[in-house]
Amino acid sequence: MTDMLPSATDVLIVGAGIAGASLAAALAPWRRVMLVEAEDTPGYHATGRSAAFWHETYGGPVVQPLSMASFETLANPAPEFSDRGFLSPRAALTIGHRTEAAAVDTFAAGFAAQGVAIERIHRGQIARRIPGVRADWTEAAYEAACSDIDVGGLHAAYLRAARRAGAVLATRAPFQSARRVTGGWAVQFAGHALHAETIVNAAGAWADQIASACGIGPVGIQPYRRTLAQLRLAVPVPAELPLVIHVGGEFYFKGEAEGRIWLSPHDETPVEPHDVAPEEMDVAIAIDRLQSVVDWPIAAVERKWAGLRSFAPDRIPVFGADPCDPGFVWCAGQGGFGIQTAPAIAALLAEQLGAPPAAGAIGRVDPAPFAATRFA
Template identity: 55%
Template sequence: MTSVDILVVGGGMAGFSLAAQLAGHASVLLIEQEAQPAYHASGRSVAFWEESYGGPGVQPLTSASGPLLAVPDPAFADGPLMTPRGAFHVGQARDAGLAEAMLTDFAASGVTLARVERAQILADLPGLREGWTIGLAEPSMCDIDVAGLLGAYRRMARRGGVEVRLSTGLVAARREGAAWLAETSDGAAISCGMIVNAAGAWADDVARRCGLDGLGITPYRRTVVQLRCPQAPASFPLIAGLDGSFYFKAEGAGRIWLSPHDETPDVPHDVAPEELDVAIAIDRFQQVVDWEIEAVEHKWAGLRSFAPDRLPVYGADPRAPGFFWFAGQGGFGIQTAPAAALIGGALALGAAMPTAVAGIDASLYAPGRLVKA
């Protein structure tokens, strides 16, 4: 039997970032059911940092993560992990109220959102169709080097002594006295003081395997398409619909990453894009710009997992000693990873919050809010 202080279930960005924070303070074993890390949601991200994305409840986590990504500790990464791009939130006349609501939502947040005229958008987005006259600029938006960020957390975890077992899933676990006894798919038995549930779309399933009801964390399918559009500029701001029905960005000369921002409830599995969602994405894109589409070069889908209130879940489960949630990161798990890991590490270790996240009310993300009476 293997004995460790903490067993982390899940080898995506969530699991590795938290394991890295715990390393050096406790003995940590991380298990991942797939043969490679970050196979599901973390490896299928469109990879941007946008302070308004996820709403006001998520924004403090994103904003706190920004400096940690832009100027990381040299011991963590060799250089910046994000690159400035900027964003336009665009709409038609009927979306004027949505623009005003967005300005109101973030008025006291410190996030820079500014009204822009159609001509300003058109200067960066030639081919913008008539009728798109409403715009908000969010100049702070950046692209994230997701592979670089995950690699940095994996190195940090390895240096701290974290053991990683791939192709290893959690079969079941039960609490016996002061420890959890866990069984894994490779037949190994593990004794640990704490189980960290960082299993993304599988988070509720992992809880049930540990004898707990889930928290209602639901996986939703998100579709992304890579288009070849020769008329598209090599670089322009992220373009997002004010109504939440699309976003797209340049991915090199003549190539576009596009999503219909779909959220279709699904079950945890290796999800693939549906042809209808691809068609919807392309139709929405063609309503915004008049660029010719030469080819659909690539398409993929990932699962974004949300709690019922759409806020992440960090902290100890009040129903079972030593069961810790680090899940429900929706589509913002990458851009909030640095702040989330600092908060999760402090909560799991019973330590003071690091300075970078000391101003964030972590109680907003406590799992107890979702436990049914």
């Protein structure tokens, strides 16, 4: 366990990945906060395995306001939070086969109507941005604002800010149970007893299990396995290659270094929450799909890994008080866009828990679509 453990706290956050860490940083200046993390290292299962990028259209139209509002914090954080930004420009292409023009049209038009800077492009422009793209891939939507996110740096900055503000972190501290008592909850974790006024469930893939351990009904959080591989190519593909995402959701890849890419089959295999590992078949599928798009010979699969991503039934993040017990608060179901939306979700939820209202673009986001009450 990392810090001296108190016997009481205002807010107990279960899970110290990006969701829990960002909320702790936003809330700790105003409330007593404690984080409990089952693993040796915060962010082990999802945050630490993410190939995260800020991509305004990722997650769909309902999620887009959270992503847009988070951009400024990620690009230009306050000096006391970080002395540098967490974004590196990359650009993105949502690409389609010649038979998928209508799908790309719909995608581009829908987000353009929401004010996203998105440009419909065709074969020649695609070929200039993706060297070696095959002739049948003629349709794409281009977004110049896409960026890579320094996930490790962002997560570490949130943990530092939380601890500077007085938050307590306990690692190797699996949550066991909680029961309602006067003024809050009697909590047990890793053999330690704690009184908490409020419990925040930021446990990712384990969110429904944590709810059950508190006597709260689940909302249906489902974890999925996502596979990634780093390939070394036998051609000099540039490191600044855009993020390339199939409009039909069958693959994405992006440049990692000169002649190297990160590739995913965009898989979402339902799993029970556990320490996932990549399946050889998923890596093979990813390579087969890549080779249908580009004519790049592959020299080696240098590494492969898998992580967890978790969704609510409607695939929209869930944050806010449980409809049956306002002392139990959800912060879950962020899917693959939890990192790019973390600043907005943390600030909006912290406001519900006693922090001042969020300023700027975040303060203009309506939290109502993300409330747990929609599952009542």
